[in-house]
Amino acid sequence: MSAAAGTKVVVHELAENPAEAIESNVAIEPQAQIDPETLAPDDVIVAVESASVGWVDLLMTSGQYQHIPSPPYTPGLEYAGTVLHKGPAAVGVEVGERVLADGFLTGPRSLGAHQRWGGWATWTVAPAHALRRIPGPLSFDEACNLLGNYETAYHCLVARGKVRQGETVLILGASGSTGLAAVQLAKLLGAKVIATGRSDDKLAIVRAQGADHVINTRQEGGGVRSFRDEVKALTGGRGVDVVYDGVGGELSLESLRCTAFGARYLIVGWAATPLVAKGKGGRGAPNANTLPTNLIMMKGLDVLGCPTVISTVKDPAIRAPRLAQILEWAERGAIKPYVSHRFDLSDIRAAMRAKWSGEVIGGGVVHPSRRA
Numbered sequence: 001m002s003a004a005a006g007t008k009v010v011v012h013e014l015a016e017n018p019a020e021a022i023e024s025n026v027a028i029e030p031q032a033q034i035d036p037e038t039l040a041p042d043d044v045i046v047a048v049e050s051a052s053v054g055w056v057d058l059l060m061t062s063g064q065y066q067h068i069p070s071p072p073y074t075p076g077l078e079y080a081g082t083v084l085h086k087g088p089a090a091v092g093v094e095v096g097e098r099v100l101a102d103g104f105l106t107g108p109r110s111l112g113a114h115q116r117w118g119g120w121a122t123w124t125v126a127p128a129h130a131l132r133r134i135p136g137p138l139s140f141d142e143a144c145n146l147l148g149n150y151e152t153a154y155h156c157l158v159a160r161g162k163v164r165q166g167e168t169v170l171i172l173g174a175s176g177s178t179g180l181a182a183v184q185l186a187k188l189l190g191a192k193v194i195a196t197g198r199s200d201d202k203l204a205i206v207r208a209q210g211a212d213h214v215i216n217t218r219q220e221g222g223g224v225r226s227f228r229d230e231v232k233a234l235t236g237g238r239g240v241d242v243v244y245d246g247v248g249g250e251l252s253l254e255s256l257r258c259t260a261f262g263a264r265y266l267i268v269g270w271a272a273t274p275l276v277a278k279g280k281g282g283r284g285a286p287n288a289n290t291l292p293t294n295l296i297m298m299k300g301l302d303v304l305g306c307p308t309v310i311s312t313v314k315d316p317a318i319r320a321p322r323l324a325q326i327l328e329w330a331e332r333g334a335i336k337p338y339v340s341h342r343f344d345l346s347d348i349r350a351a352m353r354a355k356w357s358g359e360v361i362g363g364g365v366v367h368p369s370r371r372a
């Protein structure tokens, strides 16, 4: 291997919130090529081609995600690239192979020795069992937006929501990473999709990605407008069978009023109120969201919490069938992550800002440059 210079992003200290992290806690540093002699026998060096810049990556920089990383670490839960080196005990991957990283098993969200090795770097290290061949037709940009987003959508819609053919699903935050995956998945399950968002331009793409109907919920002057009548009109007066809520706040309150009696209300996340937990990894939830119990009771709703990672840690058996199904769908082109924004890794702050401000549709990625 030739001596070469790369770049990596390092978080040395957790910030108060992601906005502060973007401006002050994200260091862009030179990276020397990784010496295989320093690695474990089953370690693999990956030359990163594309790394996703996700919502969870941002929340982790301030310790406001459930899993708090230990600085210094390189962010980048999900990435895709080419195998550059494999240790003598690394099985299942070949040098030169196109691979994607499984963020459950390596990188900042994993639990073992590879937490500091994220994908926002020219090169990174993962244990062989955390890498998978990229399903046939996917590009590197698409591959690093596959697992987390579609596993979330699957866990919520299939495992928890039990969405059936012919049902109507209201997907909130449908232009987001998990939201757009949920749109594709709900269609694949044979459901009718009503998707919400705050921008006509973004919603045009959501529609092109398969949503049957889109609703812009933005109220002039700010906030969320009433859209329950539109949803009722689109469902013959009944309301929807399932709500996929990755947004929270005011939008949840209006969406509860769009449901049929006995509907399933899936709590996926709270993009509108991200600062629920204390900053700097302080834990606790001083700003927790609240839902009206009277509406939940009178409408006979099933409100289902859908934490994909936590549920999988508690019951690892739920993962294999989920993963197999997603990889099979991706292999035959039935699902395909949408990527709207691409940046050089040296522009990581711009990439993070684009995600934090809601400009990104589906996924945003960074491309590390390298000098051979």
Ligand SMILES: NC(=O)c1ccc[n+]([C@@H]2O[C@H](COP(=O)([O-])OP(=O)(O)OC[C@H]3O[C@@H](n4cnc5c(N)ncnc54)[C@H](OP(=O)(O)O)[C@@H]3O)[C@@H](O)[C@H]2O)c1
Binding pocket: 054, 055, 056, 148, 152, 172, 173, 174, 175, 176, 177, 178, 179, 196, 197, 198, 199, 202, 246, 247, 267, 268, 269, 270, 271, 272, 273, 306, 307, 308, 309, 355, 358, 360, 362
């Ligand atoms: N349950 C799980 O296992 C799981 C897994 C991954 C992520 N999550 C959570 O799910 C949520 C969505 O994640 P994501 O990766 O899809 O995020 P994302 O890509 O940033 O998408 C969130 C979407 O929410 C919409 N939104 C509506 N009101 C908003 C507001 N006030 N501020 C910001 N966005 C707003 C935005 O669409 P418009 O601009 O069109 O409104 C945006 O596209 C997050 O809370 C995340 O932590 C949960």
